[in-house]
Amino acid sequence: MLAQAEQIAWDTSVEHARDVAAREGKAVLIDFSAAPE
Amino acid sequence: MDTVTYPESRVADFTTAYFVPVRIPVKANRALVEEYLVSWTPDVVIADDRGRVHYRVVGYLPPVDLVAHLSLGLGRWQLNRHQPAEAAERFEEVARRHAGTDAGAEALYWLGVARYKATHEPAELQLSWDELARQYSDSEWARRTQIPSKKS
Numbered sequence: 001m002l003a004q005a006e007q008i009a010w011d012t013s014v015e016h017a018r019d020v021a022a023r024e025g026k027a028v029l030i031d032f033s034a035a036p037e
Numbered sequence: 038m039d040t041v042t043y044p045e046s047r048v049a050d051f052t053t054a055y056f057v058p059v060r061i062p063v064k065a066n067r068a069l070v071e072e073y074l075v076s077w078t079p080d081v082v083i084a085d086d087r088g089r090v091h092y093r094v095v096g097y098l099p100p101v102d103l104v105a106h107l108s109l110g111l112g113r114w115q116l117n118r119h120q121p122a123e124a125a126e127r128f129e130e131v132a133r134r135h136a137g138t139d140a141g142a143e144a145l146y147w148l149g150v151a152r153y154k155a156t157h158e159p160a161e162l163q164l165s166w167d168e169l170a171r172q173y174s175d176s177e178w179a180r181r182t183q184i185p186s187k188k189s
Contacts, residue, residue, distance in 0.1 A: 008049050010060040014069060014088075017059040022086035027114045029056035029107070030073065032063050032080040033038070 038079050038097060045100035048107075055111050056083070083110035091117055105131055105140035112147060121154035142178040145169035149182075 011017045014030060021028045042048055052058050063070050063078055073082055073090065081103075083092040092110030094103065112127035128151055131144035149165030152158075166182045173179050 008043055008052050008058050010058050012060065014059055014061065017057045018086045018088065021057045024057065026055060026057050027091065027111060028084045028086065029052060029058045030069075030082040030084060031038070031058065031060045032070065032073070032075045032078055032082065033060060034063055034078040 038103075042098065042100050042103050047104050048100045051104050051107055055107070081107075083107070083114055085114065085118075101135075102138070102140065105135040105138065105144075109140060109143055109147070112144075112151070116147070116151055116154070121151045125151035125155055136172070139176070139178075142169060142173040142176040145172070146178040146181060 010031070011020070014028070017028045017030075020026070043052075061069055063075060069075075072088070073080075073084075075082075077095055079095070079097060081094040082090055084090050091114040092106075094106045094110070098106065108127055108131045112124045112131070115121075115124035115127060125148055128144045128148035132141050132148055135141040135144065145165050145168055149162040149169070152161035152165060155161075169176075169182060170179050
């Protein structure tokens with residue numbers, strides 16, 4: 001059984017994610033998916 | 038990935054704690070696909086705030102394996118940011134938690150590199166690489182530590 005998870009809050013803009021990463025000192029994780037647009 | 042891997046708590050918690058996660062559907066983002074050299078999905082890229090790629094994971098992985106590889110990616114990012122002590126802690130944790138797996142072997146390889154960069158002591162490199170040879174003698178990562186001698 002899967003544990004109840006905090007859902008991942010995906011950003012949708014790489015540029016915005018880079019800005020947040022620079023501010024917070026984090027790396028950017030980009031999930032390239034073939035999911036429906 | 039959305040069905041099993043991402044909803045799992047370890048993956049969600051790790052991702053949220055250490056990364057700024059962004060999801061890019063490939064069909065609608067051809068420029069980014071070209072920029073990040075994405076030729077197959079799923080493709081998870083760990084990059085910095087300047088867009089430089091530090092690690093990538095291609096293909097489906099179960100939750101425990103994805104966490105291991107995200108952790109390796111985080112360590113590589115730290116190593117490239119000249120934070121070898123932090124990277125060594127990360128690689129050490131992967132080596133311990135994922136002992137016996139491909140990620141465990143990769144972690145020992147990079148643990149040696151990170152410890153060497155942190156101390157400039159060749160013995161620190163050798164310590165991890167000896168452990169790699171002992172635990173994973175048949176692995177590609179162990180072979181990567183063996184510098185061929187010049188033929189006379």
